[in-house]
Ligand SMILES: NC(=O)C1=CN([C@@H]2O[C@H](COP(=O)(O)OP(=O)(O)OC[C@H]3O[C@@H](n4cnc5c(N)ncnc54)[C@H](OP(=O)(O)O)[C@@H]3O)[C@@H](O)[C@H]2O)C=CC1
């Protein structure tokens with residue numbers, strides 16, 4: 001894979017550009033603040049509401065989406081994936097100009113054909129491999145969250161330089177930037193969040209918590225064991241792979257890890273993962289999610305509420321309340 005670092009990217013490639021960041025949520029805020037701190041010209045496009053107030057408080061000039069797109073030549077679309085098609089057709093498409101650059105942090109709408117920009121514009125992805133709040137936090141600490149870039153259309157012949165300059169502006173070249181395609185980013189990102197990072201992880205933690213509580217152990221004990229300590233173990237895996245984690249745990253834990261882990265994630269889990277990947281590759285997941293939104297998200301709403309009502313959530317609030325390190329953390 002092609003890799004890029006600080007010396008491969010020039011902020012000057014965005015020097016004459018005005019960047020409109022459309023949306024000011026997790027990624028929008030993180031990216032916009034980092035770009036501004038990198039000395040770039042950034043405005044924000046929004047609808048009236050909470051995000052508009054936040055962006056104004058943070059000192060940005062905020063406009064409705066159509067005006068922001070009209071005023072800019074680089075447009076980063078950071079509204080939720082499920083709304084991007086409507087926002088693009090109503091407010092972005094009528095205001096983009098020949099030679100502009102349309103950017104995404106996830107390939108969903110391009111890959112699944114929900115947005116088809118005209119051939120006269122660059123279409124680029126700069127996708128941080130981490131939550132927006134961390135894109136900001138790590139940048140302010142002097143580091144960067146790695147990112148993927150991809151070029152879908154290169155109308156100006158400068159798409160790659162612009163992608164790299166943007167990646168530098170948000171701090172990603174301080175870590176590493178890898179070049180991929182819209183297809184590869186979309187399919188791996190959806191798979192990762194569904195099967196491992198979010199879906200797989202919460203299901204694994206919940207199953208462990210329920211098993212201990214059903215076995216008669218105190219919920220607080222179960223929480224500390226299967227959720228709180230998760231981060232400490234993951235930090236070691238993150239720093240040095242399974243080897244570093246296994247060097248740090250006891251031999252007893254390591255033997256249990258090696259012999260019992262594959263019983264928890266056995267053939268059934270592999271089959272489920274293959275099915276999930278197929279649904280992503282053949283567009284079934286995308287169709288389901290877009291249709292779910294068209295009917296006002298009944299399944300999403302019900303499952304979200306059930307998740308919020310789980311015992312692990314209320315026990316977690318209590319246990320975190322016992323530890324000073326959690327008291328000043330925002331939600
Ligand atoms: N969350 C993450 O860390 C990651 C996200 N991404 C991608 O980044 C993109 C943005 O996701 P994310 O940051 O999670 O989004 P959020 O849900 O956090 O934020 C969405 C923003 O869009 C605004 N918005 C919603 N609807 C409209 C509209 N009709 N017109 C104008 N503004 C609107 C919201 O404002 P309001 O307050 O008015 O609702 C809010 O500021 C997606 O493509 C996602 O896949 C990629 C990597 C990681």
Ligand SMILES: CC[C@](O)(C(C)=O)C(=O)O
Nearest residue numbers: 129130131132189193197
């Ligand atoms: C893991 C979820 C994610 O893909 C991300 C933070 O990278 C997302 O879509 O939010």
Ligand SMILES: [Mg+2]
Nearest residue numbers: 129130189193
């Ligand atoms: Mg992701």
Ligand SMILES: [Mg+2]
Nearest residue numbers: 106189190193
């Ligand atoms: Mg994602």
